């Protein structure tokens with residue numbers, strides 16, 4: 001698939017939600033739909049999304065730009081990172097790297113222990129052109145993901161002036177209820193790494209808390225967790241959890257990293273192709 | 280109601296520095312900060328400690344600030360990560376070279392010898408990795424870079440240790456009662472005979488509250504950082520003909536900045552980056568260091584900074600109100616000046632005049648009413 005650089009709808013993520021959105025878009029007749037996913041089939045790693053509809057991605061080492069009228073963000077989930085990478089824990093959390101860099105507002109799900117971007121019933125995010133679907137919303141299970149993908153595509157179809165009928169979309173199926181995850185900070189030794197990229201331990205975060213540091217972004221500024229090559233994917237939650245635990249406050253109070261573009265590394269040579277772009 | 284000798288609005292480096300100097304002069308100072316100290320420009324900048332290329336009006340201040348940087352631990356108990364790695368500004372054409380020579384001559388005529396003109400061979404020795412087309416440069420070997428976050432922390436700790444009260448709160452109203460300033464911030468009212476505006480990119484709003492006029496533009500200068508690579512350059516590098524400020528850290532990562540701007544929305548604390556800025560920065564770097572093409576960028580950010588139309592700050596008394604003072608509008612280069620401006624402002628507040636020339640920075644240059652009796656020292660000597 002090659003993109004002309006313009007699309008009516010771009011779908012980021014080709015998991016169950018993204019594929020359901022694509023199928024629905026095809027059914028209601030939206031043309032010019034681009035699906036971007038970093039899996040081997042599509043090989044399109046998105047590293048920048050702008051509220052005005054610009055998307056940048058890399059394919060086989062080459063950077064491309066696409067401008068879409070509407071975007072469905074369906075980047076799915078990722079495995080919950082832990083302090084000890086060997087202790088793999090079977091718990092999925094929303095992949096909020098892009099939604100956080102977009103500065104969407106996020107909410108903390110206390111039960112499930114993750115952040116998710118807020119949206120309304122039509123899956124619209126706070127950005128007018130951007131919709132959310134699937135695991136990124138924190139509503140788990142394939143059935144819900146597919147429904148959300150269809151729903152988002154239908155709303156966009158209406159905005160684009162397509163005819164849709166209410167039979168196109170049945171009611172939302174119930175979300176899968178997952179067991180609450182274990183506590184990740186109970187018994188975490190001071191010496192254990194919470195940010196392996198920058199070599200920051202749980203003890204380092206606890207010392208920052210003792211010095212009056214009250215949010216993860218302040219911790220990032222003062223101690224560098226989240227500034228390494230993984231761009232905060234591995235430590236974002238853990239830094240917050242250690243901080244919240246130490247201060248005896250809710251996660252909502254310590255917050256999440258303000259993530260930055262590019263959300264995946266991109267070379268200077270590729271970036272320089274976008275010099276003098278007018279956005 | 281909180282009563283003190285001086286209220287300083289803004290907990291960036293200039294607010295904290297002013298507070299430190301006022302406290303040392305024996306005043307009871309309160310700093311009001313709407314977020315947390317160092318949250319904005321002061322904590323997220325490029326850390327360049329540069330006299331090189333300064334506006335002529337800034338040169339005496341910058342030179343004086345440099346002597347503080349060289350002994351920073353004496354001022355704030357920490358060297359703030361300052362390293363005198365040098366700053367260099369390269370010329371790529373003969374006409375750029377001529378501009379640099381003219382500039383160095385101008386400084387020499389004024390008695391300043393910190394900027395040195397160097398030829399192609401010397402440049403090659405200092406930065407062997409640079410593209411061979413570069414013809415020469417101006418070099419300040421004693422200049423360098425420091426850690427903004429460490430610097431704001433050290434200024435904050437020093438201020439607190441001297442008894443300065445740093446309070447969280449957004450100043451939303453300023454009035455006067457019987458010769459005192461009355462400032463409202465987050466459920467609390469503060470009163471003091473002296474008011475200092477160090478509100479950075481929000482400085483014009485404070486001006487508005489006291490009746491001054493300053494045509495400030497809030498901008499969002501951008502910075503990018505790469506993955507680590509082998510050490511290849513030690514000085515901070517800029518260029519005459521390009522927007523560039525370029526530095527490699529000890530951990531091997533490379534910081535790229537120098538003039539690309541994103542979008543600033545000061546009322547929402549937003550400093551957004553943009554693709555064109557990232558692209559322009561990358562294109563500049565790869566033109567000068569072609570071998571860096573494959574190096575990955577991992578993070579891009581921006582800070583909110585106050586730009587004045589003439590590119591120099593506002594420092595000194597209000598044009599319209601007595602016992603109100605300004606230090607804002609540093610236009611992208613206020614980090615290096617932070618240890619000195621607070622001192623000069625303190626001198627003006629205590630004695631009515633400063634030990635270095637600051638007239639060029641007067642807010643009256645924007646057409647406000649002429650300053651009314653700057654000498655407020657008497658009011659303060661208890």
Ligand SMILES: Cc1cc2nc3c(=O)[nH]c(=O)nc-3n(C[C@H](O)[C@H](O)[C@H](O)COP(=O)(O)OP(=O)(O)OC[C@H]3O[C@@H](n4cnc5c(N)ncnc54)[C@H](O)[C@@H]3O)c2cc1C
Pocket residue numbers: 288289290291292293294311312313314315316317318319320321322323324325326327328329448449450451477478479480481482499500501502536581582583584606607608609610611612613614615616
């Ligand atoms: C990306 C970037 C790179 C830079 N690189 C360099 C460099 O290499 N070298 C250099 O010398 N300079 C550099 N600068 C410039 C330098 O950072 C600034 O000039 C300097 O930090 C300004 O300090 P300040 O205290 O005036 O402002 P700030 O640090 O912005 O502080 C002002 C404070 O006032 C607070 N405030 C505002 N309004 C109110 C209110 N109503 N109530 C309460 N509080 C309020 C704000 O929250 C803020 O914390 C750079 C700037 C940026 C953004």
